[in-house]
Amino acid sequence: MTTLSIRDWAKDHLKGDRQIWWIVLFLSILSVLVVYSATGTIAYQKMEGNTEMYLFKHGSLVVAGLACMYIAHRFNYVHYARLSKFGMWLSVPLLLWTFFNGTTLNEAPRWITIPIINQTFQPSDLAKLSLIANLAAMLAKRQRIKYEPQVLVNMIGWIGIICALIILTNTSTAVLLGITCFLLMYIGRVPRKYLLGMVAFCVLVGGIALLMGKRYETVKGRLERFSNTEKIDYQVEQSYIALANGGLQGQGPGNSHQRNFLPHPYSDFIFAIIVEEYGLWGGVLTIAAYIWLLARGMRAIQKSTRPFGGLLSAGLTFSIVLQAMINMAVAVGLVPVTGLPLPLLSMGGTSLLFTGIAIGIVLSVSRDEADESTI
Numbered sequence: 001m002t003t004l005s006i007r008d009w010a011k012d013h014l015k016g017d018r019q020i021w022w023i024v025l026f027l028s029i030l031s032v033l034v035v036y037s038a039t040g041t042i043a044y045q046k047m048e049g050n051t052e053m054y055l056f057k058h059g060s061l062v063v064a065g066l067a068c069m070y071i072a073h074r075f076n077y078v079h080y081a082r083l084s085k086f087g088m089w090l091s092v093p094l095l096l097w098t099f100f101n102g103t104t105l106n107e108a109p110r111w112i113t114i115p116i117i118n119q120t121f122q123p124s125d126l127a128k129l130s131l132i133a134n135l136a137a138m139l140a141k142r143q144r145i146k147y148e149p150q151v152l153v154n155m156i157g158w159i160g161i162i163c164a165l166i167i168l169t170n171t172s173t174a175v176l177l178g179i180t181c182f183l184l185m186y187i188g189r190v191p192r193k194y195l196l197g198m199v200a201f202c203v204l205v206g207g208i209a210l211l212m213g214k215r216y217e218t219v220k221g222r223l224e225r226f227s228n229t230e231k232i233d234y235q236v237e238q239s240y241i242a243l244a245n246g247g248l249q250g251q252g253p254g255n256s257h258q259r260n261f262l263p264h265p266y267s268d269f270i271f272a273i274i275v276e277e278y279g280l281w282g283g284v285l286t287i288a289a290y291i292w293l294l295a296r297g298m299r300a301i302q303k304s305t306r307p308f309g310g311l312l313s314a315g316l317t318f319s320i321v322l323q324a325m326i327n328m329a330v331a332v333g334l335v336p337v338t339g340l341p342l343p344l345l346s347m348g349g350t351s352l353l354f355t356g357i358a359i360g361i362v363l364s365v366s367r368d369e370a371d372e373s374t375i
Contacts, residue, residue: 013070014070015073015074015363015364015367016073016362016363016364016365016366016367017296017299017362017363017366019292019296020293020296020297020359020362020363020366021363023289023292023293023296024066024069024344024359026289027286027289027344027345028062028065028066028344030274030286030345031058031062031344031345031346032055032058032059032062033253034266034270034273034274034277034345035054035055035058035266035270035345035346035347036054036055036058036254037253037254037255037256037259037273037277038256038259038265038266038270038273038347039054039055039058039259039266039347040254040259041259041260042054042266054266054347058347061347061348061349061352061353062352064352064353064356065344065352065353065355065356066356067356068353068354068356068357068360069356069357069359069360069363070360071360072356072357072358072359072360072361072363072364073359073360073361073363073364073367074364075364076364077308077309077312077361077364077365078308080133080312080361081133081134081136081137081308083130083133084129084130084131084132084133084134084137085130085134086130087126087127087129087130087133087134088127088130088131088134088158088162090126090130091123091126091127091130091131091162091165092161092162092165094112094123094126094127095123095124095127095162095165095166095168095169096165097112097123098110098111098112098123098124098168098169099165099168099169099213099214102169103120105120108169108170108215108339109169109214110122110124110169110170111350119349120349120350121349121350122349122350122351124166124169124170124173124174125350125351125353125354126354127162127165127166127177128166128173128177128319128354129316129354129357129358131158131159131162131177131181132177132180132181132184132312132315132316132319133312133315133316133361134158135155135158135159135181135184135185135315136184136188136308136311136312136314136315137308137312138151138154138155139155139184139185139188139190139307139311140188140306140307140308140311140312152190152191152194155185155190155198156194156197156198156201157201159178159181159198159201159202160198160201160202160204160205160206161205162177163175163177163178163181163202163205163206164202164205164206164208164209165209167206167209167210167213167215168209168212168213168214168215169213169214169215170215171210171213171215171218171219172326172338172339172340173340174206175206176319176322176323176326176340177319178202178206179322180315180318180319180322181198181315182195182198182199183314183315183318184311184314184315184318185198187301187311187314188311222336222337222338223336225336225337226335226336226337232333233337234263235262235263235268235269235337236330236333236337238258238261238262238263238269238272239258239262239269239272239330239331239332239333240333241258241261242256242257242258242262242269242272242273242275242276243272243275243276243331243332245257245258245276246275246276246277246278246279246280246282246283247279247280248279248280248281249279249280249281250275250276250277250278250279250280250281250282251276251277252277253277253278254277255277256273256276256277257276258272258273258276259273266346266347267341267342267346267347267348268327268330268337268338268339268340268341268346269330269331270341270342270345270346270347271283271286271327271328271331271342271345272331274286274345275331283328286328286345287328290320290321290324290325291321293317293320293321294317294318294321296317296366297313297314297316297317297318297320297321297362298313298314298317299366300312300313300314300362300365300366301313301314306368309365309368310365312361312362312365313361313362313365313366316358316359316361316362317362319358320343320344320355320358320359323340323341323342323343324342324343326338326340327340327341327342327343327346328342343355
């Protein structure tokens with residue numbers, strides 16, 4: 001009787017693409033298990049043996065992320081077109097404040113500490129979500145009319161400004177956002193010359209911002225270590241050991257050895273811990289979950305007759321899955337170390353909440369119930 005009630009509740013309240021719900025549930029459960037294991041040593045050292053501290057903290061953030069996803073998916077996604085404009089304008093002063101007065105965590109000044117509650121907030125997550133939503137709205141308005149140069153220049157200007165402000169303190173996120181915007185504009189049938197213009201403008205302002213910002217030496221050092229074929233970066237070396245330890249079947253849940261040596265095993269290199277504990281099959285299943293999430297998110301482009309919904313779903317899904325692929329590529333040494341968390345899996349606060357909101361918006365689009373005439 002209880003099972004039937006839960007099923008009925010889910011049917012009435014969990015709208016949209018059911019397969020996305022299952023993907024998120026799988027990744028959330030895996031996240032709690034792996035983060036609990038990856039933080040075991042550091043929790044024991046810092047909390048005087050209280051190894052459950054990080055479990056409860058991360059578990060509550062996962063639940064909060066799921067709550068954000070649920071709330072976001074209940075709203076008509078058309079409303080996010082209007083909110084995105086406010087979010088972009090708000091992001092500008094927040095990103096500047098982060099650059100001049102940001103809180104430094106893990107050697108990166110990317111956060112703002114919220115007074116009274118004393119919690120940190122990463123403005124780049126708000127900027128990324130707002131820019132993608134606003135760009136999708138601007139592209140959707142002009143799918144049936146000729147592109148005006150003034151409108152396209154406005155799009156490119158916002159992309160360059162937001163990416164440049166982010167790159168002052170967070171290079172990898174800015175590059176990821178620029179790539180996502182390029183893909184979104186390509187799908188939105190923007191003429192090639194404007195796509196090239198966007199790349200040139202972003203490279204120009206991004207390069208200037210990188211030189212003026214706080215991450216130039218870090219980026220330079222990471223690129224030099226990645227290009228050095230004679231010596232492997234310490235972080236990547238420890239990740240290789242974790243991957244080798246995992247083998248085909250893995251060491252088993254909670255039996256990671258490299259969590260004691262790998263820097264940030266609960267965030268930047270959590271994929272290495274997954275493979276070490278759950279083996280090759282665990283790694284393949286994780287990759288497959290993200291690929292399937294991309295397929296379901298892109299389905300809105302093919303199925304929906306509403307341009308804003310299709311572009312919004314594609315842009316947000318691109319952003320999440322591309323970040324996941326880059327994070328996992330770092331763990332296996334295919335790209336330089338970036339510091340990007342693995343969406344839905346890594347321990348974090350702002351990242352989990354905004355990823356939940358982004359997926360909630362994708363679910364709202366998949367309901368296919370909106371009237372886009374008011375955009």
